Amino acid sequence: MEGSLEAPTRHVIPWQDEAWYDEAALDAELRRVFDICHGCRRCFNLCDSFPILFDAIDESPNEEVEDLSAEQLASVVEACTLCDMCFMTKCPYVPPHSFDLDFPHLMLRHRAVEHRKGNTSFADRELAKMERNGKLGSMVAGAANWATKEGNALTRPVMEAVMGIDKRAHLPPFLDTRLTNQAPALVPPPNPDGPAFGRKAVIYAGCHDEFNDATPGLALVKVLAHNGVKVRIDHPDCCGMPLFENGDMKGVASAADRISAHFAPMIADGWDIVPLTTSCALMLKFEWPLIEPGNEQVQTLSKHTFDVSEFIVALAKQTGLVPIAEMPAAISVHFACHARAQNMGPKAMEMLRLIPGAAPALTERCSGHGGKWGIFAENFDRAVKVGKPAARNLMKTEPAIVVSECPLAGPHLRQVIAANGQTPPERIGHPIEVVAKAYGL
Known part of the structure; x- marks a missing residue:
């Protein structure tokens, strides 16, 4: 049977179960899943994991997964950026289908086994x-x-x-004053005439927001306060996404425990949690509850976490927004993988359509960056290659503004646009910056 009649679901990640680390069982599961992928091949254009797998099978003596060596299996895992797009957008065999296929979490399992053995670089x-x-x-x-x-x-x-960091790769510059140290002087009081007056939102500053680029955070606090929302900015710790990429499950679980405990009293006091970075939102909303299913604070945090664009769109529907000035502009919107993986639809598009005169156009292709994956010399050329279709599509209409909800995708896409022989925009920032600009903030 192909496809399922029920909505996709995901299993709890049994990282504390010794059986999950059994290498013979892992090898058997890799071959079972890769054989299903070999027979389907719908994901051929998502990332290099699938071309690597399919080429290896096609070049093997019997064109079978059983012909592949452990090293060839590992090369498929190494090319995975854990973007989740195969699970979310392509695969017809995800749970509750009887094939029970979750490719990204299988890649995670392999990395967890290698991390436990001390093989993380x-x-x-x-x-x-x-x-x-x-x-x-x-x-x-x-x-x-x-x-x-x-x-x-x-x-x-x-x-x-x-x-091993490629000398050509963009690395985020550091702020000399962290976002949370800037916030006390820069967070405005809520506008008492704003339609959302009485609402409260904690902006969770991810590491990139806290240490590298405060622009989206400052834009968001101004937009929210202008609409009456009481705002604060917190950075209790890293969400653990880089540890997740490494398969460091204990490290991710520790981050989930500590950060959920930090936000628990605020949630109880009526605050919503709004992570600035899509990867952080994905961790809080979806990955942490699968890693720490018995932690009630983690489960509660998941239910009270909203992506930036998701939160603004919800405010527009629930309370209304202060009218936004007309801003005629063609806007190319990169739909970041970790925004897509939140299964909420293209909320950035919805948000930008709230601006009178704005003409946003969506690009759903991967930027190719993949967290820290794309900065390594062994991956950088591949990251540029994967990102070229997205870069071409973003520039096709000669937009006045280009945005991405992923703070790492933006600078990388500028490099890819240049590699395509075009002049990149000065900045590819977060869509909330456009809303702030339309408000004159």
Whole structure:
């Protein structure tokens, strides 16, 4: 039977069960799933995991998954960015189908086994220490930004040799003042005449927002306060997405426990939680409850977490918004994978359509960046190749503005647009920045 008559569902991730780490069982499950993928091939154009798998099978002696070596299986896993698009948009065999296929969480399981064996690379381990890296980088922002800037012929070749970070890859510059340290002076009081007066929202600043780019956060607080929402910005810790990419399940569970405990009293007091970054929202809403199913605070946080665009659209429907000035503009919108994976629809498009005169157009292709995956020398050319269709589509209508809900996708897409021989926009920021601009904020 192909497809299922019921809505897709996901299983709890049994990372505390010893059987989940059994390598023979993992090998058998990889081959079972890869054989189903081989017979289907609908995901051939999503990422390089599938072409790598299909080419390996086609070039094998009997064109069978059983012909593949453990190293060939691992190469499929290494190319996966955990974007979730195969599960969310393509696969007809996800649970509750009897084939019970969850490709991204199988890739996660393989990484968890390798992480437990100590096989996570030094660079992956160190880059996943987001809090430490962010704090150190912000303390010496001038020197750090000089050292990490593309084109620095002194430091970037050394970084490539030591850490494997491609010297051409864009690395986010550090803020000299963290977002939460800026917030007390910059968060405005709620507009008492705003239609959403009485609502309260905690903006959860992810690591990129806290340490690298405060622009989306400051735009959001202004838009919310202008509409009457009482706002605060918190950064209790990293959501653990980089650890998740490494298969460090214990590290992710620890982050879930600590951050959900931080937000629990606020939720009880009527605050909504709004992560600035789509990857953080995905972790809080969907991944953490599967990793910590017995933690009531994690489950409660999941139910009270809203993506930025999702929250603004909900306000527009529930309370209305302060009228937005007309802003005629063609806007290309990159639908980031971790926004799509939240299964809420293209809320950024809905939000931008609230601006009179705006003409947003959606691009649903992957940027190719994939968290920290795309900055490595072994992956950078592939990341550019994967992102080229998205970059071409974004620039097809010669837009006045290009936006993406993913803070890493934006700078990477600028590089890909340039690689396509076009002039990239000065900035590819978050859609909320456009709303703030339309309000004159």
